[in-house]
Amino acid sequence: MRTICLTIGFDGTEYHGYQIQRGKRTVQGTLQQAVRLVLPGTVSVTGCGRTDAGVHAQVYYVRVVTQSEMPLRKIPLALTANLPDDITVYRASEMPADFHPRYSMQSKEYTYRIWNRRTRNPFLLRYAYHVPRAVNREAMRLAARGFLGTHDFRCCQSAGSDQEDTVRTIYECELTERGDLLELRIRGSGFLYNMVRIIAGTVLEAGLGRMDPAAVATILAGGERAQMGPTLPAHGLAMTAVTYKEGFVP
Amino acid sequence: MRTICLTIGFDGTEYHGYQIQRGKRTVQGTLQQAVRLVLPGTVSVTGCGRTDAGVHAQVYYVRVVTQSEMPLRKIPLALTANLPDDITVYRASEMPADFHPRYSMQSKEYTYRIWNRRTRNPFLLRYAYHVPRAVNREAMRLAARGFLGTHDFRCCQSAGSDQEDTVRTIYECELTERGDLLELRIRGSGFLYNMVRIIAGTVLEAGLGRMDPAAVATILAGGERAQMGPTLPAHGLAMTAVTYKEGFVP
Structure with missing residues (x-):
């Protein structure tokens, strides 16, 4: 199992914030779909905190725990290609297993x-x-x-x-x-x-x-x-x- | 007759450039409509140069020759209120009659x-x-x-x-x-x-x-x-x- 940290950015205009909510378009919901597609064997996708509807993030960090063996270098482009224009993945980093995007902050x-x-x-x-x-x-x-x-x-x-x-x-x-x-x-x-x-x-x-x-x-x-x-x-x-x-x- | 210079800005994404063209959406065409409405008695609206379709202007200068007596201070807001979101009038200045937005440059x-x-x-x-x-x-x-x-x-x-x-x-x-x-x-x-x-x-x-x-x-x-x-x-x-x-x- 690998622990990966994604550095992402998003224009929040069209989203009800980061955190997933039933029946609403959220950054987490949209990102999870792309991660499921690109990195099969992913067990969790955890963001670095809630954001309100309409708030933007020039940078935002997301932990992905996954069995996928895709090389780090390929992950940003592969994910970004499967995301709408207003979300982008800038970088993927290999992290220690006890990294947490909120608690390690x-x-x-x-x-x-x-x-x-x-x-x-x-x-x-x-x-x-x-x-x-x-x-x-x-x-x-x-x-x-x-x-x-x-x-x-x-x-x-x-x-x-x-x-x-x-x-x-x-x-x-x-x-x-x-x-x-x-x-x-x-x-x-x-x-x-x-x-x-x-x-x-x-x-x-x-x-x-x-x-x-x-x-x-x-x-x-x-x-x-x-x-x-x-x-x-x-x-x-x-x-x-x-x-x-x-x-x-x- | 007054010679006024407007300092404007526009997001060019939705325009076929500044210069007016028949049957196309242009900044000049859009601006002239607002000027005609807000400053009746306008005889000419002249820009400081052509811009290509899709090109933006953080600043752009336009000369308006008009008989309107609207106070300078009121012009930017009055025009901006009659323009789409992607064009704005920042400032209106009184200019000498021989000012030309291109030749005085x-x-x-x-x-x-x-x-x-x-x-x-x-x-x-x-x-x-x-x-x-x-x-x-x-x-x-x-x-x-x-x-x-x-x-x-x-x-x-x-x-x-x-x-x-x-x-x-x-x-x-x-x-x-x-x-x-x-x-x-x-x-x-x-x-x-x-x-x-x-x-x-x-x-x-x-x-x-x-x-x-x-x-x-x-x-x-x-x-x-x-x-x-x-x-x-x-x-x-x-x-x-x-x-x-x-x-x-x-």
Whole structure:
């Protein structure tokens, strides 16, 4: 039996997230079909975490446990040829048997993109949230810094989550600009349900002058969801990096 | 009468180029309809040059001569609201009456994008040409430098062009890399029919080891189209900048 890690990427526009769901088009469901076809003798296909409907992944990692003896080099092309255009397999790596795409993880990075100009950008319709009003970027930077560190993030999750342990560590939370495109890059130990989109919504509220950017720490400590900003739309969000523990780097 | 310059952008995938053509969907045709609606009393809509079918423009400039008195500030949003998603008007500027989007131009910049990894990138399907084979980037850089300067570029145009003066100046021709994405940025005084796509094709031939990158200057002097590389596909190409002469900067 071999343990293989696939580095994939997907445009999430047409999917109900990664995780398989009955009767819905998901990345996992679509990928499993291709894996079954190309790598017969596969016993499991496990992703590195759930993603919401419509969220993209520039990189995403998937463990495949299989009896197939196809050479590593051939796997990316063979799988990609059997996948729709909006999913691709970049790389296949041989891994130790105890590799787990979620538990062997060190940190995960998401990027939330905002197109901040009065009129839309035709190239970013699917990949950035359009905010036509000018924002205060300095206030956004300040608000972003308020999320750094280890906190109880229970006020940064959407209702309906049954997560009991809500303590997470945010290592980086930084706003960068490329002209009118704002990118909020957030790297953390893990994220609660909708947490990145709520953090982005809070940072944006500060940019729009509707919230004191210095208040983030206090609000976090207070733990009230209603004090945070709105959950921003899914299409602006993409998983952009994952780091793994030593010995488990794909 | 007012002379207005519109800064626009368009995803060219669904268009037969900028220039209006009977019975075909063009950017100019689509834009003129919106202008007629939003700015009544418009006498002309003139673009800054032809673009091939399928070519994109991150920026493109259009002169509108009109009797409409709509305030400048309102024009971008009013026009964009009346355009399909793949065209946007970023800005409207008041210009001197002798401004011409083509003749007042100083230089034009195009960028040709190549995705150079074995499997496709789902986010760049429409915006980069996929070259799965590894290329020699140093050879590409060297070949690119061969196009710099003032030359007779008659070997860099497609058959069917009736252009008599084929001398042009290339100010910059540079390959940059962002991981597996290669970008060939070409800035010149002007370009012949398919010239950028032929230059990109020649640079790529050098990268694939099918042409001596040092031979570009000799081949240019020889003037034979067949000695140059192929015309690369349109979807990898985008107009990325235009500079205008003093007094005519929109």
